[in-house]
Ligand SMILES: Nc1nc2c(ncn2[C@@H]2O[C@H](COP(=O)(O)OP(=O)(O)OP(=O)(O)O)[C@@H](O)[C@H]2O)c(=O)[nH]1
Ligand SMILES: Nc1nc2c(ncn2[C@@H]2O[C@H](COP(=O)(O)OP(=O)(O)OP(=O)(O)O)[C@@H](O)[C@H]2O)c(=O)[nH]1
Ligand SMILES: [Mg+2]
């Protein structure tokens with residue numbers, strides 16, 4: 480079933496609102512991804528100091544996507560956004576191998592948060608357009624994803640070109656509509 | 659006090675004591691693992707997407723409270739499997755019986771799987787799936803291409819093979835072979851339950867220790883890397 484068919488099928492469930500949280504280290508590509516989802520220009524994006532929120536309509540669904548700045552000094556504020564999250568999207572710069580351990584560490588801490596307990600997680604292995612981007616397998620090992628017990632899925636993508644983004648969002652919708 | 663004793667007594671007397679079991683589904687990508695879990699748990703398998711990660715599902719069959727751990731079979735994601743082995747009471751190995759080009763790959767995978775010390779000796783149900791596809795290999799063929807007999811003897815795994823199709827329907831309409839297979843698997847687990855439970859507890863303890871050690875080491879490495887970056891800035 481294509482995304483459109485899936486969305487059409489879910490139409491019977493009018494205007495379900497979903498709260499989606501985008502997290503990840505600085506420079507991972509969260510804001511680029513958010514703008515891509517909202518079909519906005521992605522050519523002038525600066526590091527996020529606070530947060531951005533966009534509401535994206537998808538026949539019958541309203542996705543409220545929260546994008547929080549990932550710089551180290553901002554990370555302590557992530558927890559202000561943990562209330563009532565339906566899906567967590569964790570974004571990774573797949574070309575920045577040096578920081579896999581750091582991003583894995585942040586993720587491990589996140590997953591210990593009570594308020595995020597059991598929330599399904601999509602991992603966007605972003606920047607796949609870069610020639611040195613790591614494959615999903617290398618990322619899942621580098622980040623120690625195997626110890627995660629909640630539902631999770633890793634999706635390779637490029638927020639720049641948009642490749643893989645739709646597939647990831649399809650998983651998001653399928654996963655929440657099951658709940 | 660009385661009611662407590664009553665509870666105790668009926669627990670002792672009842673053969674139908676509830677049990678929580680964890681099942682693992684493994685097999686190559688596209689074999690039909692997620693579809694199988696959906697049909698046995700009463701969900702429509704239509705539109706399943708490839709699993710590139712992990713998902714778990716809870717449902718009941720008879721006196722068993724089942725949790726299935728469904729893992730992606732693709733090359734990119736197989737590496738995570740062993741992290742989920744310790745907690746399994748038994749597993750379901752799904753093979754696409756219509757995809758003869760990949761039988762060798764499936765055999766290698768099965769051998770690696772059964773050979774893992776956390777899996778050897780635990781019961782495994784093999785589903786020769788996609789029987790609705792014309793030309794699908796039958797039981798004998800699948801057994802021989804997988805060297806199933808030799809393999810389960812070598813690793814001492816109680817094993818049963820069933821021909822299956824998830825296209826038959828879900829819930830009440832589920833392929834009877836799938837139900838038979840699951841019932842067999844649960845019976846095997848039930849028979850050996852206390853032994854399996856002890857084993858799981860021990861393996862989980864070991865894994866926890868390993869995880870914690872790794873976590874601590876990573877934490878230290880990350881702190882060092884951060885420190886280094888700060889000095890450079
Ligand atoms: N090549 C490539 N570059 C990307 C991609 N996605 C984002 N970028 C670039 O990466 C840089 C950081 O992107 P942002 O979207 O600002 O990253 P962020 O995660 O929002 O960063 P913070 O707001 O600091 O947390 C920008 O220069 C983007 O153009 C991608 O898929 N491919
Ligand atoms: N004809 C037929 N198709 C099936 C059967 N079981 C599964 N399929 C199809 O095979 C494809 C793969 O099924 P999945 O259940 O996603 O396979 P999987 O083993 O979970 O694959 P990964 O998640 O990639 O590891 C899907 O298109 C299913 O519809 C079956 O019994 N008969
Ligand atoms: Mg940003």
Ligand SMILES: [Mg+2]
Nearest residue numbers: 691692708709
């Ligand atoms: Mg699957």
